[in-house]
Amino acid sequence: MSSSNPSGQNGRPDQVNLFGQDHFQAAVSNSQASLGGAEQPFFKIVATDPHSQARTGQVRTSHGLIRTPMFMPVGTRASVKAVAPDDLAALGAEIVLANTYHLMLRPGPEIIKALGGLHRFMGWPGPIITDSGGYQVFSLSAMRKLTDDGVGFKSTYDGSSIFLTPEKAVELQEGFGVDILMCLDECTTYPASREETEKSLNLTLNWAKRSKKAWQGPGALFGIAQGGFYPDLRRQAAEAIKELDFPGQAVGGLALGEPLAERLTAIESAVSALDSQKPVYLMGLGTPLDLMEGIKRGADLFDCVMPTRNARNGQLFTRGGKINVLNARYKAETTPPDDQCGCYTCQNFSLAYLRHLHQNREPLYLRLATIHNLRYYLDLMREARNALINGTFMCYYNQFMSQQP
Numbered sequence: 001m002s003s004s005n006p007s008g009q010n011g012r013p014d015q016v017n018l019f020g021q022d023h024f025q026a027a028v029s030n031s032q033a034s035l036g037g038a039e040q041p042f043f044k045i046v047a048t049d050p051h052s053q054a055r056t057g058q059v060r061t062s063h064g065l066i067r068t069p070m071f072m073p074v075g076t077r078a079s080v081k082a083v084a085p086d087d088l089a090a091l092g093a094e095i096v097l098a099n100t101y102h103l104m105l106r107p108g109p110e111i112i113k114a115l116g117g118l119h120r121f122m123g124w125p126g127p128i129i130t131d132s133g134g135y136q137v138f139s140l141s142a143m144r145k146l147t148d149d150g151v152g153f154k155s156t157y158d159g160s161s162i163f164l165t166p167e168k169a170v171e172l173q174e175g176f177g178v179d180i181l182m183c184l185d186e187c188t189t190y191p192a193s194r195e196e197t198e199k200s201l202n203l204t205l206n207w208a209k210r211s212k213k214a215w216q217g218p219g220a221l222f223g224i225a226q227g228g229f230y231p232d233l234r235r236q237a238a239e240a241i242k243e244l245d246f247p248g249q250a251v252g253g254l255a256l257g258e259p260l261a262e263r264l265t266a267i268e269s270a271v272s273a274l275d276s277q278k279p280v281y282l283m284g285l286g287t288p289l290d291l292m293e294g295i296k297r298g299a300d301l302f303d304c305v306m307p308t309r310n311a312r313n314g315q316l317f318t319r320g321g322k323i324n325v326l327n328a329r330y331k332a333e334t335t336p337p338d339d340q341c342g343c344y345t346c347q348n349f350s351l352a353y354l355r356h357l358h359q360n361r362e363p364l365y366l367r368l369a370t371i372h373n374l375r376y377y378l379d380l381m382r383e384a385r386n387a388l389i390n391g392t393f394m395c396y397y398n399q400f401m402s403q404q405p
């Protein structure tokens with residue numbers, strides 16, 4: 001069972017204890033306590049940085065509060081690979097992301113519904129966000145057919161034909177019972193011509209309107225601004241999403257292999273045209289540097305497979321840069337991956353031991369490495385939030401940048 005420390009002192013995440021004897025009951029009590037009255041807004045900005053667009057705030061859901069900036073660990077198939085929900089709570093995760101594409105194909109929405117919804121199914125009582133399924137349709141499925149109405153594709157599991165529409169994507173996510181759901185969108189590749197980008201952007205906006213119409217709640221629907229790497233198209237898309245007045249807003253179509261400068265321009269163009277009073281989710285980003293640059297530009301929520309996937313591949317993020325545990329220099333290394341890190345792994349294990357586990361394909365390696373990398377990402381968010389509250393965000397940002405290779 002994870003312990004809680006409401007003060008958030010000495011590097012401990014101050015996540016409430018979600019995992020009591022009946023952790024679902026505990027989660028409900030938490031959310032009731034944190035909601036503090038029906039008049040509370042979905043998103044509240046707590047502090048802003050006078051020298052940048054960065055801010056810290058709170059997103060309220062019926063499964064608890066999410067303090068922003070926040071990183072959302074990716075639980076593709078309703079599981080964050082190698083770690084259990086109590087690990088996630090102990091690490092300071094306040095929301096997890098699951099993938100609609102995979103869950104609609106296996107186990108299928110009927111099973112999840114019959115098992116009491118996604119929270120109960122996966123044993124995570126805190127907030128859950130799902131994507132629309134569109135990204136995987138476009139990136140994984142062969143033989144897809146895009147029309148104005150939606151996208152037809154063959155399941156990567158059994159080859160069956162499926163047609164996903166904006167309405168269907170909303171229905172699926174509402175059926176899962178998630179706290180935040182996303183509109184179906186189309187993402188262009190990089191590079192893409194202006195004409196292709198414009199066409200895709202218009203399709204995404206049309207789908208956003210249809211998604212909003214189909215949306216019933218209580219989960220909060222986020223609209224997605226696309227627009228590729230044409231700043232005026234990014235602005236145009238963001239203005240249209242703002243106009244549609246969703247509870248939350250997202251910027252999609254980033255980290256497609258574009259240079260950092262283009263990515264940052266796209267983020268700036270989109271975020272500056274979105275509603276500043278609503279949460280902004282930068283989809284699929286990214287490296288620790290991407291996150292820090294995103295926070296500086298006004299983004300609040302992030303997700304990426306990088307900390308979990310890279311951990312499994314042997315790459316650990318540390319305050320001194322990335323390291324590979326398989327490096328021969330760690331053969332007899334007595335120190336942990338990051339001696340400033342408070343995670344269970346760094347408190348208890350040496351690099352030599354982690355290297356030994358990885359070399360021998362011991363399953364424990366996966367858990368220990370994932371715990372460390374997620375803690376690194378979640379610590380970055382916690383430190384950024386604290387810096388914003390203390391009015392020292394740019395100091396924190398500059399210090400972080402000075403440590404980048």
Ligand SMILES: [Zn+2]
Pocket residue numbers: 337338341342343344345346347371372373375
């Ligand atoms: Zn650690």
